[in-house]
Amino acid sequence: xxxxxxxxxxxxxxxxxxxxxxxxxxxxxxxxxxxxxxxxxxxxxxxxxxxxxxxxxxxxxxxxxxxxxxxxxxxxxxxxxxxxxxxxxxxxxxxxxxxxxxxxxxxxxxxxxxxxxxxxxxxxxxxxxxxxxxxxxxxxxxxxxxxxxxxxxxxxxxxxxxxxxxxxxxxxxxxxxxxxxxxxxxxxxxxxxxxxxxxxxxxxxxxxxxxxxxxxxxxxxxxxxxxxxxxxxxxxxxxxxxxxxxxxxxxxxxxxxxxxxxxxxxxxxxxxxxxxxxxxxxxxxxxxxxxxxxxxxxxxxxxx
Amino acid sequence: xxxxxxxxxxxxxxxxxxxxxxxxxxxxxxxxxxxxxxxxxxxxxxxxxxxxxxxxxxxxxxxxxxxxxxxxxxxxxxxxxxxxxxxxxxxxxxxxxxxxxxxxxxxxxxxxxxxxxxxxxxxxxxxxxxxxxxxxxxxxxxxxxxxxxxxxxxxxxxxxxxxxxxxxxxxxxxxxxxxxxxxxxxxxxxxxxxxxxxxxxxxxxxxxxxxxxxxxxxxxxxxxxxxxxxxxx
Ligand SMILES: Nc1ncnc2c1ncn2[C@@H]1O[C@H](COP(=O)(O)OP(=O)(O)OP(=O)(O)O)[C@@H](O)[C@H]1O
Ligand SMILES: [Mg+2]
Numbered sequence: 001x002x003x004x005x006x007x008x009x010x011x012x013x014x015x016x017x018x019x020x021x022x023x024x025x026x027x028x029x030x031x032x033x034x035x036x037x038x039x040x041x042x043x044x045x046x047x048x049x050x051x052x053x054x055x056x057x058x059x060x061x062x063x064x065x066x067x068x069x070x071x072x073x074x075x076x077x078x079x080x081x082x083x084x085x086x087x088x089x090x091x092x093x094x095x096x097x098x099x100x101x102x103x104x105x106x107x108x109x110x111x112x113x114x115x116x117x118x119x120x121x122x123x124x125x126x127x128x129x130x131x132x133x134x135x136x137x138x139x140x141x142x143x144x145x146x147x148x149x150x151x152x153x154x155x156x157x158x159x160x161x162x163x164x165x166x167x168x169x170x171x172x173x174x175x176x177x178x179x180x181x182x183x184x185x186x187x188x189x190x191x192x193x194x195x196x197x198x199x200x201x202x203x204x205x206x207x208x209x210x211x212x213x214x215x216x217x218x219x220x221x222x223x224x225x226x227x228x229x230x231x232x233x234x235x236x237x238x239x240x241x242x243x244x245x246x247x248x249x250x251x252x253x254x255x256x257x258x259x260x261x262x263x264x265x266x267x268x269x270x271x272x273x274x275x276x277x278x279x280x281x282x283x284x285x286x287x288x289x290x291x292x293x294x295x296x297x298x299x300x301x302x303x304x
Numbered sequence: 305x306x307x308x309x310x311x312x313x314x315x316x317x318x319x320x321x322x323x324x325x326x327x328x329x330x331x332x333x334x335x336x337x338x339x340x341x342x343x344x345x346x347x348x349x350x351x352x353x354x355x356x357x358x359x360x361x362x363x364x365x366x367x368x369x370x371x372x373x374x375x376x377x378x379x380x381x382x383x384x385x386x387x388x389x390x391x392x393x394x395x396x397x398x399x400x401x402x403x404x405x406x407x408x409x410x411x412x413x414x415x416x417x418x419x420x421x422x423x424x425x426x427x428x429x430x431x432x433x434x435x436x437x438x439x440x441x442x443x444x445x446x447x448x449x450x451x452x453x454x455x456x457x458x459x460x461x462x463x464x465x466x467x468x469x470x471x472x473x474x475x476x477x478x479x480x481x482x483x484x485x486x487x488x489x490x491x492x493x494x495x496x497x498x499x500x501x502x503x504x505x506x507x508x509x510x511x512x513x514x515x516x517x518x519x520x521x522x523x524x525x526x527x528x529x530x531x532x533x534x535x536x537x
């Protein structure tokens with residue numbers, strides 16, 4: 001269209017002053033900062049929970065009641081130890097000491113379970129190697145060797161961790177929704193202030209034959225520019241914070257507890273988070289543009 | 305071209321006071337009308353109706369082939385671009401230079417920038433404001449602002465040109481030039497309505513006149529026949 005031939009400084013409605021480059025970008029920067037923290041927080045927490053979940057998934061507990069009672073080929077505990085050693089897919093296993101079992105049971109049985117003279121079961125902590133493991137088959141074999149033996153795949157933990165990950169994601173989504181809503185409200189308020197400040201100018205260009213679309217786009221383009229500038233500022237401000245957090249968290253996520261070198265630091269943020277950081281200014285642009293359009297078009301409805 | 309049938313206008317919604325009552329008149333394409341009447345009679349309000357700055361609250365208004373009371377909101381901008389208006393209070397955009405104010409109608413209509421520049425330069429030459437092209441309205445005298453407003457109203461070669469007290473801030477020579485411009489545009493086919501308090505101006509350029517009093521049309525005929533009591537005060 002011929003409009004593109006106009007000098008870039010063209011600003012019929014004087015929006016450069018009516019929508020100032022002070023407050024709106026700063027507020028959008030703050031919103032972006034919060035959004036980035038919510039995203040990074042959710043991603044880090046979900047990452048840690050996932051880390052634990054895979055850890056928990058590779059652990060089994062085997063419980064043998066009346067471990068010292070006889071079975072075919074030794075005590076029941078010995079038979080189970082033997083069977084575990086023959087099972088494919090198990091990396092290591094270990095029988096918990098009586099003291100460890102006492103600690104585990106303390107919440108239920110008190111300081112000294114011995115005085116109850118209950119026969120305590122033997123407990124084995126089994127770590128899977130990651131090779132294919134036939135859980136039901138193994139459980140059946142152990143129960144055949146020593147009837148009553150229970151194999152527990154830390155199921156409660158797994159579902160609880162999965163729930164935790166889901167809740168963290170939902171919280172982050174909720175936080176983002178609130179931030180987007182507040183950002184939209186901030187843009188609407190700024191746009192309304194601009195409309196009030198330029199009421200006369202708008203009525204004049206409206207009277208000269210400007211369409212609602214023309215007037216709304218002048219506002220929307222200005223607001224979009226300010227929102228993008230604010231969002232870029234917000235990303236720039238949040239980046240050192242995220243990198244600092246990442247370098248603090250790195251020893252927990254990886255096996256070696258070495259502090260990160262500066263060169264590794266940039267790689268410490270997951271690629272997904274980088275993508276989200278890049279998308280924040282785009283989302284801010286969209287929220288700014290759409291909110292300004294809707295606000296201006298709604299306001300123009302009062303003119304004939 | 306322009307036809308009003310029992311047109312009424314109320315400001316401020318249904319509860320507001322009616323300022324124009326039961327107006328009936330017609331003007332053919334290429335017509336000329338003086339619009340006379342005492343202060344507060346409703347001249348500006350009638351011109352606002354004819355520029356589509358307000359819609360009639362009652363009655364029927366035909367403008368440039370469109371039935372305004374039935375037209376959709378989206379149709380009005382194109383109609384407005386065919387109407388030029390010189391406002392009593394100029395209504396220039398304060399942050400735009402004289403040049404950009406005059407260019408506004410052409411740019412809104414999407415004319416190529418090269419043509420806009422040539423036309424605006426020519427127009428500014430005509431109203432002898434070439435040297436003040438880059439000045440902001442606040443830096444111009446009342447008469448200079450009025451000439452910018454006139455230039456902006458006529459640059460789009462409107463089919464209907466409305467002027468509200470256009471000579472109020474002009475000296476006699478400039479008023480004379482303006483009247484000649486209006487007559488020339490009228491001769492080329494633009495319909496023209498000029499609201500004024502100046503009996504001297506009307507006497508020098510006799511023509512047809514509409515006279516309003518308290519929002520009613522009290523005379524529609526030759527300006528020489530306007531009853532003295534109804535004449536501009
Ligand atoms: N926006 C408005 N809201 C309410 N009343 C208005 C409005 N504009 C004008 N009026 C009233 O309408 C009546 C006609 O006003 P208008 O401006 O049309 O008169 P006019 O003939 O142009 O007067 P003048 O010669 O002083 O310019 C006046 O009583 C005025 O107070
Ligand atoms: Mg008036």
